[in-house]
Amino acid sequence: MIRRLLLVVTLVAVAGCSAAPWHWSYDPASGARFIPVELWTGARWDGAHEIRMGPADLEFGRGKRITGPMPWTPPDGGPLIQVYERTNRDKRQLFGLSAAGDGLGRVYDSRYPRYCPNEVKFPLGYWKQGESRDYVLKCGDGRTRTLRVTIEHIDFTYASVPHSLQFHWLMDGGRGRATDMHYVYSPGFGMVHEYGNE
Secondary structure (H helix, E strand, C coil), X not given: CHHHHHHXXXXXXXXXXXXXXXXXXXXXXXXXXXXXXXXXXXCCCCCCCCCCCCCEEEEECCCEEEEEEEEECCCCCCCCEEEEEEEECXXXXXXXXXXXXXXXXXXXXXXXXXXXXXXXXXXXXXXXXXXXXXXXXXXXXXXEEEEEEEEEEEEEEECCEEEEEEEEEEEHHHCCCCCEEEEEEEXXXXXXXXXXXX
């Protein structure tokens, strides 16, 4: 009986420790949260408040997959950068860190023949509840695009998964298909829900 009780207590303690890093990412007093790359990739996170591109191999949704990182040469001939590859049936996208390190963004998308470095498609680092950040993207085709990312729910339970994140992604004021989107990410699962003008 005592052995069984000790086993149960040990399992509960281990389960609590594995969930602890995500609990440590959020400070309810300040409303700030550290958002690591691992929330996007679905990989395990050790609780370190560092932006690092660790190994990823995640299947999510129907036919969607994230792998990497791997080296990639930008079309402007700049130095190699590390990217993740996200595939969705016949669509291929490459994601790299923004220069400021506050997000992951598409550096390549098989649907569009343009290169817009420093896009933030997923926020990283320290963000606060309700915070918005604006970006001006200079694209390789000479176009300038505007982007706003707003944190809608910094730390909440989604479909029974605690420490999920929801944000609003608005490109060019929402003019055009899939430019006004809301995304939900959950620890261990990556993106679990999206909706908008797709």
